[in-house]
Amino acid sequence: MAYQQNKKIECETHGTAFMTFICEHLALDPRQIWYSHAPAKDNQWPDSWCSICHQAYMSEGQWNDKNEEELKIRLFCHRCYESHRAQGKFVEIPEEEVSD
Numbered sequence: 001m002a003y004q005q006n007k008k009i010e011c012e013t014h015g016t017a018f019m020t021f022i023c024e025h026l027a028l029d030p031r032q033i034w035y036s037h038a039p040a041k042d043n044q045w046p047d048s049w050c051s052i053c054h055q056a057y058m059s060e061g062q063w064n065d066k067n068e069e070e071l072k073i074r075l076f077c078h079r080c081y082e083s084h085r086a087q088g089k090f091v092e093i094p095e096e097e098v099s100d
């Protein structure tokens with residue numbers, strides 16, 4: 001997933017807001033486990049995905065060219081992201097350094 005931190009979008013509900021990305025399953029049904037890397041100071045709304053998508057993630061140990069196409073991403077404003085995430089269970093997964 002491309003790093004899109006600090007890009008702005010216009011949300012119909014919230015107006016100008018930061019861009020965030022979540023998988024389509026979380027967008028449709030946020031009441032489930034949310035997998036993502038830990039929020040950081042410069043990335044408070046890390047890209048998140050569901051347990052279905054996490055199986056694709058685990059097959060590579062990261063998102064890359066081989067599994068990224070299995071991930072159907074929805075663009076959310078950060079306030080929509082927060083209100084959705086508040087309904088789910090947030091699980092942090094360690095960011096692994098994967099060498100080629």
Ligand SMILES: [Zn+2]
Pocket residue numbers: 023024025026049050051052053054
């Ligand atoms: Zn998903």
Ligand SMILES: [Zn+2]
Pocket residue numbers: 011012013014015017076077078079080081
């Ligand atoms: Zn919004």
